[in-house]
Amino acid sequence: MIIGKTGPNEKRIKINLDINCTNCNCKVPGGIQVSESYYETEEFEKELEQFKKNYLCGKCRDEKRVAKR
Ligand SMILES: [Zn+2]
Numbered sequence: 001m002i003i004g005k006t007g008p009n010e011k012r013i014k015i016n017l018d019i020n021c022t023n024c025n026c027k028v029p030g031g032i033q034v035s036e037s038y039y040e041t042e043e044f045e046k047e048l049e050q051f052k053k054n055y056l057c058g059k060c061r062d063e064k065r066v067a068k069r
Pocket of ligand 1: 021022023024025026056057058059060061
């Protein structure tokens with residue numbers, strides 16, 4: 001997963017995070033990528049917060065998709 005805007009030639013940093021699914025609360029180990037210039041900016045912190053708040057594991061995402069049908 002890539003967070004924020006990254007230019008094609010921008011160096012990306014990989015960050016490993018444990019994210020909790022917002023629905024079933026299971027822990028999902030995952031990594032995100034962010035461009036070097038975006039990392040540690042306030043904007044990035046905010047986006048990461050939003051990302052965590054809306055995160056669903058694969059299983060819950062599937063269930064949501066099925067429910068919508
Ligand atoms: Zn889940």
